[in-house]
Amino acid sequence: MKGRGMWGAVGWGAGVLALLVGLPLAAAGRLPDPVATHWGAGSDGPDGSMPLWAAVVFPALVWVVVVAAVVFGARRGPRRAWGRAALAFGGVMLAGAQASVVRANLDVADWRQAGDVTGWGVAVMAGVALLAGAGAALPGRRAGAAEPPAAEGPRMEIPDGERLVWLSSAANPWLQLLAGLFALAALGALLAGLAGLAADPWLTAGTLALAALAVLACSSVRARVTRRGLEVAFGPLGYPVRRWAAEDIESARMEVRTAARAGGWGYRINGLGTTVMLRGGECLVVRAKGRDFAVSVDDAARGAALLNSLRVGKG
Template sequence: MTDGDGDMTDGDGPEGGRSRATRWGTAGCVAAVAALLAGLPWAAHDRLPDRLATHWSGGSAPDGSSPLWAVSLFPAGLWLLIALGVSVRRRRSRPAVRPWRAIALAPTATSLVGAQASLVRANLDRADWHEAREPALDIVLILAGMAVAGVLAWRWSTRPGTASAPGTPGLNLPEGERLVWFSRAANHWLQLLAALAGLVAAGALVALAVGPADPTALWPVCGCCCVAAVACAAFSSVQAKVSEAGLEVSFGPLGWPVRRWPPAAIESARSERRLPSQVGGWGYRLSGLGTTVMLRAGDCLVIRPRGRRTDFAVSVDDAERGAALLNALRQRT
C-alpha cells in the first residue's frame, strides 16, 4: 500500500525523549535503592555490635553472623546485579514491550530494603550478635509490602496511554483508486492447547467406542475437551482486512466467525500498543478498554464504532497502515 518500511519515531522526537526520561528515572531509582541498602547499617553503626546476626534457623537465637561491611555491601551489590540483569535486553526487529521490568524490580527492592531494615532493627542496641532475636513479624510485613509493590508496579506499567497513538493516522487516497490491506496474527500456544484438547477428546471417544471404560466418567471429559479445542482453535488466529467494504475481522483457520464494520459505521481508527495484562489475558477479551482480540503484545488496530463508547481492537501486524487506509475510506464515504 505504501513503500515506507522505517520506524515512525526516532530518538529525537517525543517518544525518544520519553524513553530517555524513563531510562534516567529507572537508573535513579536503582541508585537510590542501592544507597539505601548500603547506608542503613552505617547510619546506625554506633548502636550495632561488631558483627551482626544475619541468620536464624527456626529458633529465637541466631546461628550466623557477618561483619558490618558485609551486611552493608552484599545486599546493595545483589540489588545492582539483579537490576542490571533485568535491564539488559536482546536486540530485536521491533521495540519490545517490557512492563515486567518494573513488576520484577519493585517487589525485589521492597523485599531487600525491608530485610535490611529488619536486620538492623534486630541487632539494634545489642552488645553481642547472639542477643539478637528473630524478627518474625517483620517477615509478614515484608511479604505484604512485596505484594503491594507488585500490584502498584503492575498497574503503573500496564496503564493505558495515548503516547503510542499521537494522532489519527491518515492516507491520501486518490479518487477512484481502490486499495486493500490484509494482516493476520496467530498465537501458537493457543493452537497447541487446541491440539492437545482435541487429542484428549479423541482418546475419550475411542475409549467410549471400545466399551470397557465408564461412560459416566468419560462423557464430561470428552465434552469439556471438545469445547476447549473448538474455542482455542477459533480464537488462536485472526485475520483483518480493510477494503471498500470497511473492516472485516475473521477468526480461526476457517475464517469464521466474522465481524464486519462498513466505513460509515466507524467513527475513528488508530494504532495503539496494548498488553495482555491491560485487557485481562489472551484471546477474545472484554475489559475497560473495550473488546480486544489479544493474540500477542504490541500494536493493535483499534476502531471506535459510531455510537459506541468503547473500542474494538485486534492485535495484528502493520496496524498503523490499516488504520490509515480505514480513515481514508471513512472520509471518502
C-alpha cells in the first residue's frame, strides 16, 4: 500500500478513531461510570461493564491494531482489495458497536439499569458495514491492460484482422479526500442518531452520503477506445458510463487544458463544452453532434489518433 492508498488508509483510520473516542466523550455527562459493555445471550440486561475511560480506550486500541495490521500486510503483499474491505467493514462495525453501547447507557444512574443494545441499529450498521466492505473491495478487482496502438499522429494504421484497444485513466486525490470527508461526516451523523445524541439524523446523513457519492464519482475517470467507439467510466466502480459510437464522433484531438480554463475541477460545463478536469495537462477531446467533450487523461494523442482512424473506417 503506497502513495494515495497509504494516505487514504491513514485518513480513514484517523476519522474512525475520532468517532470511537468522540462518541462516548460527547455523552460523558449522561453516562454512568462504569458503563455496561456486554450483554449475554438470553439475559434480561447487561452482565458486564468497564470504567468509562476503558470503554473509550479499548475499542480505539482495537482499531489501531486493525489499521496497523492492514497497512503492514498490504506492504508485504501484492493484493490491496482485502485491506480496503477490512478497513471499511471493521471501521463501520466498531463505530456502530460504540454507538450502540452509548445509547444503551444513556441517562441511567447505574450500568445495571442500561437498556438492551438496539437490535435495529445493529442490523443497520451491519448492513452498512457489509456494503462498505464490498464497495471498497470492488475497485481493486477492476483491472485491465491496454494493447498499445501502433503509431503517433492524428491517425494510425490498423492492420486487417487486428483489434486495437486504448486505455487511460486519471484520478484527483483531493476530490477523493473530500469524498472521504463527506462519507465520514455521514457516518458520524448516523452514529450520533444511533447513540441517541441526535433526534433525526437521517436527512443529514443521507445528504452527506449523496454528496460523498457525487464527489467520488467525479474524482476518477477511465477512458477506453475500442472498435465500437469511446467509453468514459466515472468513479472507482466505473459507473456511471458515457459512450460514443465511432460513427457519431466527428473528430478527436489532444488539447492541453488547465482547471482555470475549464472552470474548475470535476465535471464542468461551459463555453468549451463538457470537461472532466481531474488534473491540468493533456486532454482527449471528441466532437460529437456538434458538441465537445474533453477528459483529462494521459496519452490522449494516441487515443485521438485511434478514434480518428476508427471514424474514417466506419465512414
